[in-house]
Amino acid sequence: MMATETAARKPRKALPSMSVLGPVIALVLLIVVGTALNSNFLSAANITNVLARSAFIGIIAVGMTFVITAGGLDLSVGSMAAFIAGLMILVMNAALPVLGIGIPIILLGMAVALVAGIAAGLLNGFLITTLGIEAFIVTLGSMGIYRSLVTWLADGGTLSLDFGLRTFYRPVYFGGLFGISWPIIVFALAVIVGEVLMSRARFGRHCAAIGSNESVAHYSNVNVNRTRLLTYAMLGMLVGVATIMYVPRLGSASASTGVLWELEAIAAVIIGGTILKGGFGRVWGTVIGVLILSMIDNILNLTDLVSPYLNGAIQGVIIILAVILQREAKAKG
Amino acid sequence: MSRPSVLALRHVTKSFGPVEVLHGVTLDLRAGEVLALIGENGAGKSTTMKILAGIEAPSSGRILLDGQEVAFGSLHEGEEAGIVMIHQEFNLAEQLTVEQNIFLGRELRKGWLLDKARMRRLTRDYLARIDCQVDPDTLVSKLSNSDKQMVEIAKALSRDARVLVMDEPTAVLTGSETRILFDQVRALKAAGTAILFTSHKLGEVAEIADTVTVLRDGTLVHDGPAGEITEDEMATVMVGRDVSDLFPDKPVAAPDREVLLRVEGLNVPGRASDISFDLHRGEILGIAGLIGSGRTEAMEGLCGLRPATSTAVEIGGAPVGITRPGDALAHGLCYLTEDRKLRGLLLDKGMRENLTLQALHKYGRVLIDFAAEDRALDQAIDEFDIRAGARSMRVGNLSGGNQQKLLLAKVMQSDPMILIVDEPTRGIDIGTKQQIYAFLRKLAAEGHGVVVISSEMQEVIGLSDRVMVMRSGRIAKVLSGDQITEDIIIRHAMGVGTGSTERVA
Numbered sequence: 001m002m003a004t005e006t007a008a009r010k011p012r013k014a015l016p017s018m019s020v021l022g023p024v025i026a027l028v029l030l031i032v033v034g035t036a037l038n039s040n041f042l043s044a045a046n047i048t049n050v051l052a053r054s055a056f057i058g059i060i061a062v063g064m065t066f067v068i069t070a071g072g073l074d075l076s077v078g079s080m081a082a083f084i085a086g087l088m089i090l091v092m093n094a095a096l097p098v099l100g101i102g103i104p105i106i107l108l109g110m111a112v113a114l115v116a117g118i119a120a121g122l123l124n125g126f127l128i129t130t131l132g133i134e135a136f137i138v139t140l141g142s143m144g145i146y147r148s149l150v151t152w153l154a155d156g157g158t159l160s161l162d163f164g165l166r167t168f169y170r171p172v173y174f175g176g177l178f179g180i181s182w183p184i185i186v187f188a189l190a191v192i193v194g195e196v197l198m199s200r201a202r203f204g205r206h207c208a209a210i211g212s213n214e215s216v217a218h219y220s221n222v223n224v225n226r227t228r229l230l231t232y233a234m235l236g237m238l239v240g241v242a243t244i245m246y247v248p249r250l251g252s253a254s255a256s257t258g259v260l261w262e263l264e265a266i267a268a269v270i271i272g273g274t275i276l277k278g279g280f281g282r283v284w285g286t287v288i289g290v291l292i293l294s295m296i297d298n299i300l301n302l303t304d305l306v307s308p309y310l311n312g313a314i315q316g317v318i319i320i321l322a323v324i325l326q327r328e329a330k331a332k333g
Numbered sequence: 334m335s336r337p338s339v340l341a342l343r344h345v346t347k348s349f350g351p352v353e354v355l356h357g358v359t360l361d362l363r364a365g366e367v368l369a370l371i372g373e374n375g376a377g378k379s380t381t382m383k384i385l386a387g388i389e390a391p392s393s394g395r396i397l398l399d400g401q402e403v404a405f406g407s408l409h410e411g412e413e414a415g416i417v418m419i420h421q422e423f424n425l426a427e428q429l430t431v432e433q434n435i436f437l438g439r440e441l442r443k444g445w446l447l448d449k450a451r452m453r454r455l456t457r458d459y460l461a462r463i464d465c466q467v468d469p470d471t472l473v474s475k476l477s478n479s480d481k482q483m484v485e486i487a488k489a490l491s492r493d494a495r496v497l498v499m500d501e502p503t504a505v506l507t508g509s510e511t512r513i514l515f516d517q518v519r520a521l522k523a524a525g526t527a528i529l530f531t532s533h534k535l536g537e538v539a540e541i542a543d544t545v546t547v548l549r550d551g552t553l554v555h556d557g558p559a560g561e562i563t564e565d566e567m568a569t570v571m572v573g574r575d576v577s578d579l580f581p582d583k584p585v586a587a588p589d590r591e592v593l594l595r596v597e598g599l600n601v602p603g604r605a606s607d608i609s610f611d612l613h614r615g616e617i618l619g620i621a622g623l624i625g626s627g628r629t630e631a632m633e634g635l636c637g638l639r640p641a642t643s644t645a646v647e648i649g650g651a652p653v654g655i656t657r658p659g660d661a662l663a664h665g666l667c668y669l670t671e672d673r674k675l676r677g678l679l680l681d682k683g684m685r686e687n688l689t690l691q692a693l694h695k696y697g698r699v700l701i702d703f704a705a706e707d708r709a710l711d712q713a714i715d716e717f718d719i720r721a722g723a724r725s726m727r728v729g730n731l732s733g734g735n736q737q738k739l740l741l742a743k744v745m746q747s748d749p750m751i752l753i754v755d756e757p758t759r760g761i762d763i764g765t766k767q768q769i770y771a772f773l774r775k776l777a778a779e780g781h782g783v784v785v786i787s788s789e790m791q792e793v794i795g796l797s798d799r800v801m802v803m804r805s806g807r808i809a810k811v812l813s814g815d816q817i818t819e820d821i822i823i824r825h826a827m828g829v830g831t832g833s834t835e836r837v838a
Contacts, residue, residue, distance in 0.1 A: 200700045202693050209690055212679045219638060219668075219676045220691040220743075221658040279681055 022325040023272055023288045026318070030295045038302040048181060050291070050298050052173075055183035056081075058290040059242040061265040062194040062283055063235030067135075068269050069198070069281030070231045071211035074124060075139040077239050078261035079146035084116045084243040085253035086150040089159045101168050109169075109247070113240040120146070121236020125229035143262070151255040158254040166251035173248040183245045190238060194283040204281075207231060211278025267315065268293055271322040292318065336363045337400065339527045340385060340416060340496045345394030347380050347551075355380055355551045357394065362496055362527040367518060369542035369559070370531045373571055373790065373823075377551040378531045382498050385529065386418035387411025415495035419485045421504060425473045432456040432469035435488045459487040463517045479510030486517060497521065499530040503537055504625060515541050533623050535564040535827055547571055568823050579767055580795030581774040590614050591650075593782040594666070594751050596635060598644030604630035605806040609644075612751065612782040617773060619797025620786040621822045627806035628786045629671055632753050636661040636668040648751070662691070665750030669740060671759065671786070673733075677740045680729030684721060684739055685710050687728050692746035713742035718768060734765035741769065752776060753784040758792060770796055790819045802826050 034041040060077050067074050092109040099105040120142070127138045153159060161169065176182050198204035206227045209217040218224050247253070270276055271292055272285025293315055300308040338361035347355040355377045362368055362385075370378050383389040384396070387405025395402050398414055405411045411418075425434050435456050441448040456469040465483040467476060473484065482502060489497050503511045518528060518541060532538055538545060538559070545562055547555035547570045555562070555570045562570075590613040599608040605627035612618050620628045634641025637655045646653055648664045655661045661668070670676040678687050689696055689706050696702050696709075713719065717738040721731055728736060737757065744752065754773065758766040773796065777783045787793045793800055799813040802825040809825040823829075 196700070200703075202697070202699065202701060205686065205690070205693060205701060208682070209679055209686075212681050213675070215676045216679050217690075218658070219670050221662055221747075222690070223657075223659070279679075 020273065022322065023285055023292065026271075027288050027292055027295070030292060030299065034295060034299045034302070037299065037305065041299070041302060046298070046302075048184070050294050051184045051187070052181050053297075054290045054294040055187040056242045056246050057261060057264045057268060057293070058187045058287065059190045059238050059245070060235070060261060061268040061286045061290050062190045063231075063238035064265045064269050065194065065198065065272070065274055065281045065283050065286045066204075066207055066231040067235050068266070068274055068276060069204075069211050069278055070207040070228050071214065071278030072128065072135045072228060072231060073139060073266070074232065074235055075136070075262050076120070076124060076142040076146060077235065077265060078258040078263075079143045079150070080117070080120050080236065080239050080258075081243050081246065081261060082150045082253055082255070082257035082259075083146035083153075084113050084120070084240055085247050085257055086153045086159045087116055088113045088243065088247055089161045089253055090153060092165060093162050096162055096165060101164050105165065106169055106172075110244050113243045113247075114237060115240075117236040117238070117240025117243070118233050119236070120239070121233040122229065124236070125232030128232065129225040129228045147255065150253060150257065154254055156255070158252050161247065161251040166248070169248040169251070171248075173245060186241060186245060190241070191283060191287050198281060198283045203227070203230070208279055208281065211275075211280070213279075264293060267319045271319060273322075276323070289322075336365070338363050338397070339399060341397040342381070342384065342391075343395040343397060345381075345384060345391040345396070347377075347384060347389065348392045353392070353551065355384075355391075358548070358551075358553050360546055360553065360556065362529055364495070364525045364527050365522050366543045367522055367528045367530070367541055368544045368546060369538040370529060370546050370548065371533075371535070371538060371567060371571060372548035376548040376571075378548055379500065380551075381548065382418060382500055382529065382531070385496070386416055386498050387414075388418065412492055415493055416498065417489040417492050417494040417496070418498040419482070419489065419500065419502065421500040421502075423481050423485060425481060425484060427474040428472065430470050430472055431460075431467055431476070431484050431487075434473055434484060435459065435469075435491050439492075455491065456487070459490045462490060463487060463520065477510070479506050479513055482506065482510075482514055483517065486521070494526060496527045496529070499528070501531050501533070503532055503534060511537065533827060535567050535829055538567065539564055564829050565824075568827065568829055569820060571823065579770065579791070581771050583774075583798060584615070584778065590616065592647075593649060595645070595647040596643065597646070599631060599635055599641060599646070600643065601627070601630045601634035601639060601641045601806075605634065605803075608635075608808060610801055610808065610811065612784060614780050614782060615777050616798045617777050617783045617785060617796055619793040619800040619817075620784060620803060621788075621790070621793045621800055622803035622809075622826050624788060626803040626826065628803050629755055631803070631806075632668055632755065632784065632786060636666060636753065638668060662747050662749075665748070667744050667747050667749030667752055669744045669752065669754040669757065671755035673736050673740050674729075678728050678736055678743075680727065682728060683725050684714075684719070684728060684731075685724070687739060688713055688743050689746060691743055692748075695746070709746070713739070713745075717742045717772070734761040737761050737765065737769065741772065749781070751782040751784070753786070755786040756788065757785065758787075758789070766792075790822060793817075793822065794819060804828055 040046055064074060064077065088109045091112045092105055095105055095108055099108065124138055124142055127133050128135045172182055174181065177185060206217070206222045209220065209222055210224050210227055214224055268289035269286050271289035272282060272287070274281035274285060296314050297311050300306055300311050340362045342358050342360050344357045344359055345355060346353055346357055358381055360368070370381060372378050380389065384391050387410055390404065396404065403414065405414070426437060429437065432452055436452050441452050453469060460467065460469070463483055463486055465480065465487065467480050467484070473481065476484065502514060506514060522528060542559040545555065545557065545559045545567060546553060547567065549571060592611045593614045594612040597609045600606045608631045622628050630639065633639045635646070635655070637657045637660050646655060648666060653664050655664070674680060679690070685706050688710055693701065696705050710724065719735050719738045719742065721735060728739065731739065757769050757773070773783050773785065785793070785796055794817055797817065799811060800817050800822060801811045802809045802822055804826055812821060
């Protein structure tokens, strides 16, 4: 029934589409507004502050970009971070009499965080791919489980790292290299590796193919389940990495650790132009999304123009705007 | 037979774009009569039914309801007039109950609340009338196919259907379920309903129909009482086009060509069983059969795309084990899907990503070499004559023919020794068809083995050196040489007697 016709030649657009420009313009606008409102906004101290605070969500959001691009979702990352933090603190406190304060015990803590993160990610991924349960359901469940587990481990209160240990561990958050703090360096590394993996590697191409159309991917010899499983495992590992950075900041974990991180991470991914139903993702966009979210927070804290309590409302408006922009771009393209 | 017609078509044509698919069809549905509409795939049966039911409007010609010309604006207006169509894929909400489905969209109300008692009473009444034992509270998802069919009929009763149009009602039914359905059809007929149905099973047509109407290529080629036409004659009437020079010349077969692929005892649970065949180097093997005869499933099973077992599979004389698509590709066996839009191409992506997806490992171990991909795309555009406005164009915006050529280029990226193509020219224009036929023949001439699954008779006949006919998940017959005629293929595909060679499906 198809007519014989060659596709009409369309004029090439000179400018990148709004879905690419939108987040960048928004970020530039925020920087302009922030600078206009407060001269300290562009100071090295404030920039470092914004970036360091973005790092936790940012590292997680890099992993989330892959999960969402491959057509998945993970609601459990905030609770997972809290649980891993609690576990890490318990293990380090328990090992203190044996290992004493020193590099080995920090390495042990880091290993626990990474292994726990990967294991938790694999568990999510296994339930979603092999058992074929919907990602929303699985991770909603594991979100509740980890949140409850950390509350139970802390017996409703707070798990605190031994004071001496905390002092020794502090530089991992507060220290740095050439004046750049560790969380920022690790965030940057995660972004660079993630961006290369997404845009230049087979893995990223396979994720986009699966998210775009699972059947096509299957018929094209892409191992759909293994690729999906890897995205969840990678996200779990990055949650572990974020937790390694987070624990030295406060030295404690409680039921309120990492609350709503999952939503911030997902929001950053979407604002950055990754499509929620999968098929297209970009890590650099996610970075811009993370920066937009934390800059709004920062600007509201620096100025008294709008109450900081309205932070959530402004973020919400931006998320919805981002999705509308995406849709416009899609309708035109 | 001389009763006035309830619903009639007069010189109805239908065009999709520049292509006319129905050429002046005239037919009459009479109260208390069953009309069987038969024809090959693509002959225009579905379009005719949709026009009758008001789902599609004719391009020209008239529709008469009780002798008065009508123009249905929608399915709803058709239903208002008492015409109900039952689709092959049931039109039932699976998560609702039988009763809720029967009254869906026209729920009875008492004030602003649902009148459940009356709906319950009427549902029981309708079900009783067709002798159907299901409980009105059962979820439709729990029903068997025949019960779903019955619920559709009950639904039709609730709409006081005067005309019932059924698209291949028996395709999903077992033998005994078909018996039950036919009893109900006879009851409806006795009650004065006009019924039209389509079927590929000519035995059923002979059994239940009063009138047999045959469509071929959108033209009505036979219309007469069922008693005056035999099953053999039906098959003959459905056939009857000569194959033009659309197809490349077939080479004279060398008698002792090496066997490239040997399949023994391939089983795809529920879809195909005991499939055994050989494919020779340089040969094009056609696989014919009705839709649903297990052709696609058997080949997908062979290529590791769906669960399957086999006694033995040999490629180039060496036994191979294939459980995943990657295994098949590693052995040079590649399958091109029949569904280019849902299984073949990523419609939201560009041509480059699509071209290399299946063979991405060739473009770098971890990182992808974009320049090499671009070179491959240049080559593919050139070799397969893909005409796209811009290289970055969404593949979904390409025409069907160009999509198909891109899909062919994509599977060729895997350098297959054996290529299985499924419906390689569905929905594409004749010029592109010819290019694809020429390419497949060239591939075979170069020493590859090619399998072509096709529902288009012309294609199977014009292209294949041998033809394997499948019916109900089994190989009905392998034909070669002079045996490859439309008539013989159709007879085997439909299980109409062809003497001693007939096998029971």
